[in-house]
Amino acid sequence: MPDLLYTSDFQRGTYRLIELGSKELEDCLTSGQELVIKGLPDDQAVLCTPDKTFSVVQVNTSNSMLLTEPQFDGNLLVMDDLTSTIELIPSQARLQRIDSLLESTLYAGPDADEGLLAGKTLYTRSDLEQMIQASAAELEQGLKERHVFELNGYCRMLDPSYNIVLFDALITNAVIHNVNATAMQTDDAMACMRLYQRDPDPVLTACLHSTCDRVQDGWSYNTKRAHRLAGQVVLASSRGREWLRHDFESAWRALVPNDIPFEADWDTLAGLYVDLEPRTLGAKVEHRLTYFPASELPLDPAQRFAKLFERKDKWTPEQMKPFLDAISPNNKAAEALLLKFTRSQNLKGQRFLGSRIK
Numbered sequence: 001m002p003d004l005l006y007t008s009d010f011q012r013g014t015y016r017l018i019e020l021g022s023k024e025l026e027d028c029l030t031s032g033q034e035l036v037i038k039g040l041p042d043d044q045a046v047l048c049t050p051d052k053t054f055s056v057v058q059v060n061t062s063n064s065m066l067l068t069e070p071q072f073d074g075n076l077l078v079m080d081d082l083t084s085t086i087e088l089i090p091s092q093a094r095l096q097r098i099d100s101l102l103e104s105t106l107y108a109g110p111d112a113d114e115g116l117l118a119g120k121t122l123y124t125r126s127d128l129e130q131m132i133q134a135s136a137a138e139l140e141q142g143l144k145e146r147h148v149f150e151l152n153g154y155c156r157m158l159d160p161s162y163n164i165v166l167f168d169a170l171i172t173n174a175v176i177h178n179v180n181a182t183a184m185q186t187d188d189a190m191a192c193m194r195l196y197q198r199d200p201d202p203v204l205t206a207c208l209h210s211t212c213d214r215v216q217d218g219w220s221y222n223t224k225r226a227h228r229l230a231g232q233v234v235l236a237s238s239r240g241r242e243w244l245r246h247d248f249e250s251a252w253r254a255l256v257p258n259d260i261p262f263e264a265d266w267d268t269l270a271g272l273y274v275d276l277e278p279r280t281l282g283a284k285v286e287h288r289l290t291y292f293p294a295s296e297l298p299l300d301p302a303q304r305f306a307k308l309f310e311r312k313d314k315w316t317p318e319q320m321k322p323f324l325d326a327i328s329p330n331n332k333a334a335e336a337l338l339l340k341f342t343r344s345q346n347l348k349g350q351r352f353l354g355s356r357i358k
Contacts, residue, residue, distance in 0.1 A: 002075045002076050003075045003076070004075070005071065005075050005076065005077045005078065006077075007077070010078065012081050014079070016085075016086050017065065017067070018085070018087075018088065019085055019086065019087050020088065021087060021088055022088075022090070025049070025054070028050075033049065033050055034050065037056065038130075038132075038133045040131065043133060044057075046091060046133045048134065048135040048136075048138075049135055050135060050137060051135050051136070051137035051138065052090065052135055052138075053094070053133065053134055053138060054088040054090055054091055055090075055091040056086060056088060057086070057087045057088075057089055058084050058086055058087075059084060059085050059086070059087050060083060061082075061083055061084060064083055065081075065082040065083075066078055066080075066081055066082075067079045067081075092299070093133065093134035093138035093142065094132070094133040094134060094299055095132065095134055095138070095139070096295060096299060096326070097131060097132050098128065098132060098142055098143065099157075099295055101123050101131065102123065102146075102156065102157045104120055105117060105121075105122060105154075106156070106158065106159035106162075107156045107159060107162065107203055108159040108161065109162055109165075109197055109199070110198065110199060110200075122156075123155050124155065125150065125155055127155075128143075147206045147210040148206075149202040149205065150202060157206075158207065158210065160229060160233045163206075163207055163210060163211070163229060164229055164255060165196065166193050166203075166204065167207060167211045167226060167229065168257045169192060169193050169195060169196035170192045170208075170221075171221065171257040171260060172192075172257060172258075173196075174188075174192050177192065179192060181221050181259070182220040182221065183215060183217035183218055183220060184219045185219075186208075186218060188218075189204075189208055189218070190208075193207065210229065211225050211226055221260065223260060224265070224268045226256060226260050227252075227260075227262070227269075228272075230252055230256045231268065231269045231273075232272055233255060234251045235248075235269075235291035236291060238291070240291070241290065241291070242288045242289075243288060244287070244288055245287040245288065245289055248289060249264050252264070270322035271293065271294035271295070271322035271325070272291065272292070272293055273289045273292055274289065274292040274311055274312065275288070275319060276290060276312065294322055294323045294325070295326075297323060297326075301327055301337055301340075301341065302341070304323070304324075305337075305341040305342070305355065305357075306357075308320065309354070309355040314347075314353070314354055315353045316350065316352060316353070320338075320353060338353065341355070341356055342354065343355065
């Protein structure tokens with residue numbers, strides 16, 4: 001039986017034992033790919049491969065684990081006495097910080113921009129790479145989904161209210177100047193928007209990416225994106241208001257450019273609003289909704305479900321789904337969260353989800 005040897009300056013906690021829970025992590029280490037640990041002082045740390053994010057979780061053990069090094073005489077030199085290991089658990093990229101960092105400097109036109117930036121913090125692409133807990137590939141996708149653009153070396157996002165103004169100018173002037181709005185050349189599209197104001201090219205390009213699709217001959221407006229943008233502007237501009245559904249639909253329709261066909265497809269607004277409990281006034285039933293953006297909910301599952309049930313105590317699975325997308329990569333993960341945090345009940349033949357925690 002070998003003896004355990006300790007040096008005079010032995011110090012517990014010098015090493016950390018990390019469990020690699022996936023072949024992808026093993027391959028990254030053996031192939032020499034970059035692994036980066038990210039997190040601000042108050043964050044739970046994550047480890048990022050080039051295209052995946054893993055939560056770094058400390059797991060305490062009841063027994064000590066000795067990390068040793070064999071010696072030439074057959075004894076073992078104790079390098080550390082470990083009471084915990086580190087597990088790397090696949091995680092969703094934590095992209096919401098993009099919104100919180102850039103929301104105070106939303107671009108709302110050249111005139112507004114002159115006074116907007118005084119005393120505000122601007123962020124470069126390098127800043128976001130360091131501060132956002134996401135792999136390089138996931139961060140790139142998150143920036144594209146938010147149509148982030150660079151202006152004077154800093155990352156910015158379009159104010160939705162100004163974006164709808166630019167889009168309205170695009171469609172209106174395309175009709176006036178006989179430009180085919182389903183096959184616009186880039187120069188023609190930008191010229192239509194510049195008839196309103198002379199915004200820099202990155203701003204106009206961001207508007208095109210957020211409201212149009214790339215087609216073979218240029219750009220074609222996307223009806224669903226246009227409807228979602230208009231609905232978002234109406235909802236966000238009246239935060240806290242409880243809309244009667246037909247009143248909201250009228251305001252929504254009014255903000256969509258006249259030359260864009262409109263039909264109230266509520267699925268296009270998924271994750272932006274919540275239906276409230278119907279209110280009965282005599283023989284009349286009023287259906288109401290209010291602004292409730294999924295992007296502002298916590299990423300921690302327990303905290304997110306607490307916010308959902310704080311907003312209302314019963315949800316249908318269909319109503320809840322868009323509010324789980326950011327924390328569940330697939331249907332299996334979403335079902336696991338529902339089993340953990342919700343209790344299912346049938347009311348008048350319809351399935352509802354209530355909170356499991358009272």
